[in-house]
Amino acid sequence: MAECITSRENSKIKYACKLAQSAAFRLEEQAFFAEGLKLCEELAKTCPLKVIYYTQKALDKAPQLAQLACDQYLVQDHVAEKLAGMPSHQGVFAVFGYPKVEFSQLPAGGRFLALDRVQDPGNVGALIRSAAAFGYDGVVLGPGCADPYSPKVLRASMGAVGQIPVVSCPNLPDALRQLHSMGCECLAAALYNSQPLDAVWIPPEKGLCLAIGSEGQGLSQAVIDVCQRAVRIPITPRVESLNASVAGSVLLWHFRGEMKGCNSL
Amino acid sequence: MAECITSRENSKIKYACKLAQSAAFRLEEQAFFAEGLKLCEELAKTCPLKVIYYTQKALDKAPQLAQLACDQYLVQDHVAEKLAGMPSHQGVFAVFGYPKVEFSQLPAGGRFLALDRVQDPGNVGALIRSAAAFGYDGVVLGPGCADPYSPKVLRASMGAVGQIPVVSCPNLPDALRQLHSMGCECLAAALYNSQPLDAVWIPPEKGLCLAIGSEGQGLSQAVIDVCQRAVRIPITPRVESLNASVAGSVLLWHFRGEMKGCNSL
Numbered sequence: 001m002a003e004c005i006t007s008r009e010n011s012k013i014k015y016a017c018k019l020a021q022s023a024a025f026r027l028e029e030q031a032f033f034a035e036g037l038k039l040c041e042e043l044a045k046t047c048p049l050k051v052i053y054y055t056q057k058a059l060d061k062a063p064q065l066a067q068l069a070c071d072q073y074l075v076q077d078h079v080a081e082k083l084a085g086m087p088s089h090q091g092v093f094a095v096f097g098y099p100k101v102e103f104s105q106l107p108a109g110g111r112f113l114a115l116d117r118v119q120d121p122g123n124v125g126a127l128i129r130s131a132a133a134f135g136y137d138g139v140v141l142g143p144g145c146a147d148p149y150s151p152k153v154l155r156a157s158m159g160a161v162g163q164i165p166v167v168s169c170p171n172l173p174d175a176l177r178q179l180h181s182m183g184c185e186c187l188a189a190a191l192y193n194s195q196p197l198d199a200v201w202i203p204p205e206k207g208l209c210l211a212i213g214s215e216g217q218g219l220s221q222a223v224i225d226v227c228q229r230a231v232r233i234p235i236t237p238r239v240e241s242l243n244a245s246v247a248g249s250v251l252l253w254h255f256r257g258e259m260k261g262c263n264s265l
Numbered sequence: 266m267a268e269c270i271t272s273r274e275n276s277k278i279k280y281a282c283k284l285a286q287s288a289a290f291r292l293e294e295q296a297f298f299a300e301g302l303k304l305c306e307e308l309a310k311t312c313p314l315k316v317i318y319y320t321q322k323a324l325d326k327a328p329q330l331a332q333l334a335c336d337q338y339l340v341q342d343h344v345a346e347k348l349a350g351m352p353s354h355q356g357v358f359a360v361f362g363y364p365k366v367e368f369s370q371l372p373a374g375g376r377f378l379a380l381d382r383v384q385d386p387g388n389v390g391a392l393i394r395s396a397a398a399f400g401y402d403g404v405v406l407g408p409g410c411a412d413p414y415s416p417k418v419l420r421a422s423m424g425a426v427g428q429i430p431v432v433s434c435p436n437l438p439d440a441l442r443q444l445h446s447m448g449c450e451c452l453a454a455a456l457y458n459s460q461p462l463d464a465v466w467i468p469p470e471k472g473l474c475l476a477i478g479s480e481g482q483g484l485s486q487a488v489i490d491v492c493q494r495a496v497r498i499p500i501t502p503r504v505e506s507l508n509a510s511v512a513g514s515v516l517l518w519h520f521r522g523e524m525k526g527c528n529s530l
Contacts, residue, residue: 122387126508133500133507156508163503235398236524238428242398243391243421246514249507253515259501 002072005053008082012073016053016083016095023147030098032149034159035084037062040094042159044068048097055080058091065092098149101165103140103175109183109207110137111257116172116213116223117144118244123215124148125156126245130252132160135259139164140179140209142172142223173226176209183207186227188219189251191241194230197254204257212251215244267337270318273347277338281318281348281360288412295363297414299424300349302327305359307424309333313362320345323356330357363414366430368405368440374448374472375402376522381437381478381488382409383509388480389413390421391510395517397425400524404429405444405474407437407488438491441474448472451492453484454516456506459495462519469522477516480509 005013018025019033026032031050034040037058043049051071059065059074066072075083075093083093106112113131118124124146131139139148146153148166169175176186184207188194202208211227213219224230233250235242242250270278283290284298291297296315299305302323308314316336324330324339331337340348340358348358371377378396383389389411396404404413411418413431434440441451449472453459467473476492478484489495498515500507507515 126511129504129508130511132503133498135501158504158506160504233518234524236400238397239394239423239425241423242514243394243510245508245511246391246395249511250515250518253498253518259499 002066002074004074004076005079006076008079010079012051013075013079013082016051016093019095020085020151023150026147026149031095032098032154033093033095033151034154035093035151036090036155037092039154039159040092043094043096043154043162046162047099049094050097051095053080053083053093055091062092099162101167103167103169103178106138106165106167106179111207111255112136112138112140112179112184112209113248113252114140114142114172114176114209114211115145116142116211116219117217118212118214119144119146120215120244121146121150121152122156123245123248125153127212127248127252128153128157128164128166129160130245130249132164134252134256136164136252136256139166140172140175141166141168142175143170173222176211176223176226179209180226180228184209185229186211187255188224188227188230189213189232189247190219190224190230191232194232196234197231197251198234200229200231202255208255210251210255212244212248215241267331267339269339269341270344271341273344275344277316278340278344278347281316281358284360285350285416288415291412291414296360297363297419298358298360298416299419300358300416301355301420302357304419304424305357308359308361308419308427311427312364314359315362316360318345318348318358320356327357364427366432368432368434368443371403371430371432371444376472376520377401377403377405377444377449377474378513378517379405379407379437379441379474379476380410381407381476381484382482383477383479384409384411385480385509386411386415386417387421388510388513390418390423392477392513392517393418393422393429393431394425395510395514397429399517399521401429401517401521404431405437405440406431406433407440408435438487441476441488441491444474445491445493449474450494451476452520453489453492453495454478454497454512455484455489455495456497459497461499462496462516463499465494465496467520473520475516475520477509477513480506
């Protein structure tokens, strides 16, 4: 039987809330907080589950939660509301340790996505999800990107952050140079001085890294400069641009390699 | 010199707020409300501009607003806050008439996007934007979709709703049958009993209609049944699904026809 937490001021609740709110604290603890039954179950497949919190109602609906190998706490509704930060929630919350991934472990000659100053959590999450879906080998985040372990990114990625290595790099041009030396062609997504997508093809056995900037600013010049070539998605003059996660995902789809074990068969 | 509105209870302000909030009222008035300088200027290219409201600060930044051929009102900051529904805003708001588009005017043998119960305004907006970007001839919305003239859809579409015919249909299977009789092959985006995208190709001179359902529910069976075939985007087993606007946009990109006047040259 799980211990019941009845106070919003309980230290374990405060710890979880701090993980939800502070990127610095997540980094220090190498741990993050997630909300929602489906998301937590998805993340538990690949990330070390440390603590799970649930309401009685949520446990009644999903009794399998009691079988998870981790610390368990039953929380009263008003405590669950504090964890959720809002009155509506599913009553399931968890703390996970960071998955163990390092830049040096990325496979030579793989297919990668690099994000440059993509601040919008919805875009970062959707792009991680697309990269995992299309069989990429990793996602490299430069400075200025939304934290992949923030609640909003976790939600938008639908837990994909546990399914593909995601690494943060202090210097994105340096990271791209290194990937290039490991056999990747680096492609910058850029509107100007670029080739239309239809004209660019990289054979599936070759490595590549696709660099994508934010919707407003695009890629920084330093990132464009280290890339071997630049590509753009041709669009009609009826619109100025595409949604950032849409544009990135169309590029990811175009440059997908062999998608092993995928549902195309 | 524009008349100045100093009261939040002014009838012209109440009218604009009602347009922002009520889909039924928009339909009755055949008019909608938009916020933001860029969005309003974009929409003014194609939709009949009826009234513009701005703060003095916004007018100082964008004096070209005073040249627009429509009713103009200067609004005090507290009135602008009411129009925006929040304290942060750009101080530019407008009321437009609906663009004149009817199902019967859609070109025979064109390329169309049909949405079935896509409720999320961000997804509806992003998909309208992608359809316009990739040169489609129209978007058909079935019952249960977010209203294309709601403030959230307008924002997500970045004004593309004025750049491509968007028509709402009371019965989506009927609309698809009619498009088929007008020379379109109807394609259902469906995970099961479908062909992988790579295996399906429609020559650019042929008409088609791509039907897409919501992220949670997918297409209704009645819509799948009237389609000539079903397609899916192959994904690895690492994720269950793609973001809805991402999936729809990858399909729109794959099935784009000739994109006239596009920036690929």
